[in-house]
Amino acid sequence: MQARDNRRLLFDRLNRINTTRQLLTFQKDVAKAIVDAERRLARGKYDSEKLQFHIESLRLYADTLVWWNLHPHAIRQLAKNPGPVQSLLRQGDAFHSVLLHAERYQRETRLPILIADITNVLKVGDIVVVSDPESPQVVECKLKLPKPQHLMQGRTGRQVSRAIGTMQYLKEGAGKLFGQDYYEIAVESQHRSERNWEAIERVCSHALRVGEAYEEISNGDYLWAVQSGCEDKIVCAINEKAKLWVLSSWALRSVS
Numbered sequence: 021m022q023a024r025d026n027r028r029l030l031f032d033r034l035n036r037i038n039t040t041r042q043l044l045t046f047q048k049d050v051a052k053a054i055v056d057a058e059r060r061l062a063r064g065k066y067d068s069e070k071l072q073f074h075i076e077s078l079r080l081y082a083d084t085l086v087w088w089n090l091h092p093h094a095i096r097q098l099a100k101n102p103g104p105v106q107s108l109l110r111q112g113d114a115f116h117s118v119l120l121h122a123e124r125y126q127r128e129t130r131l132p133i134l135i136a137d138i139t140n141v142l143k144v145g146d147i148v149v150v151s152d153p154e155s156p157q158v159v160e161c162k163l164k165l166p167k168p169q170h171l172m173q174g175r176t177g178r179q180v181s182r183a184i185g186t187m188q189y190l191k192e193g194a195g196k197l198f199g200q201d202y203y204e205i206a207v208e209s210q211h212r213s214e215r216n217w218e219a220i221e222r223v224c225s226h227a228l229r230v231g232e233a234y235e236e237i238s239n240g241d242y243l244w245a246v247q248s249g250c251e252d253k254i255v256c257a258i259n260e261k262a263k264l265w266v267l268s269s270w271a272l273r274s275v276s
Contacts, residue, residue: 023057023070023071023074024074026053026074027053027074027077027078027081030046030049030050030053030078030081031081033046034046034081034084034085037085040126040130040131040132040133041126043085043089043132043133044122044123044126044133044135046085047082047085047122047133047134047135047138048119048122048135050078050081050082050138051108051115051119051135051138053074053078054075054078054079054108054138055108055109057071057074057075057078058075058107058108058109058110059109061075062109078138079105079138079139079140080140082135082138082139082140083139083140083141085134085139086134086139086141086142089132089134089150089153090134090148090150090153090156091153091154093154093190093206094153094154094155094156094190095141095142097144097186097189097190098136098141098142098143098144098145098148098156098158098186099141099142099143099144100143100144100186101143101144101182102143103143105137105139105140106137108137108138111137114161115137117161117162118135118137118146118147118161119135121146121147121159121161122135122147125147125149125159129149129151131149131150131151132149132150133147133148133149133150134147134148134150135147136148144158144182144183144186145158145159145160145183145186146159146160146161147159147161154190155187155190155191156187156190157187158183158186158187159183160183189204189206193205193206194206216237216243219235219237219243220243220245222235223235223243223244223245224245226245227245227246227247228247231246231247231250231253232244232245232246232247232250232253232254233245233246234254234257242258244257244258
C-alpha cells in the first residue's frame, strides 16, 4: 500500500474513534506505520523526502488525539522537554514494552491512553493516562529498573523526576520541575483567549502561493508564514521590524 493511501485510511478513522479501546488501537496502527516507514528509510532504497513527510504527517494525527483529550495548559507542560522526536525503530524492545504497558493501562482503567513517542508534543513520560484532562497521570516505562536507592539517579532519575514534578504542578498548581532552581506557580486568568483564524488563513494561503507572507495584526503585532526551507528569507525582515519597534518605543519615551 502506498504511503498516501495508508495516511488516508488512518485519517478517515480519526473521527470514528469513540471508545478508549479504539483510541489505543488507532495509535498502535500509527506507530506501526511509522516503524514501517523508518525501516524503509533506513534501507536507503526509497524516496527519503517522501518518507520523512509521511512520518511527520502520521505524528500530526497523533497530535490531534492529544489536543482532543488534554487541556492546552497540560499539553504545554508536557511539551517542556526540548529535543527531537525519537525514532520508534531504534527503540526496539523498549517501545514494544511501552505498547504492552499501554494495553494494560487501557484494559484496567478504561481511560484514554496516549503514547508519547508517536507525537510531536508529548515530551514527558512514555504514556499519559487521561484520568483528568487538566491533570493526567504520566507513566515512565522501563525494561529494567535500577535498584531503589539508585532510582532517582542518571537518565532514569531525570525522567522520573521530570514526570513527578510535572504531575505535581498540574495537580496542585505549583511545583518544581527537574533542572529548575525555582518553583512554577499557575495563575488563573479570567481573560478569554481570542483567536484570529481569518488572518492566519490569509497569511498562510498567500505564503503557499509565493513562499512567505506577513500581516500586521495590530500595532507592533505581526504574523508571518513561510514555506519549509524558506525560513531564512524572513529572518532579516523580522529583525528589521524589531529594530523599528525599539526605535519607535525610544522615540515615544523621549517625547513623553
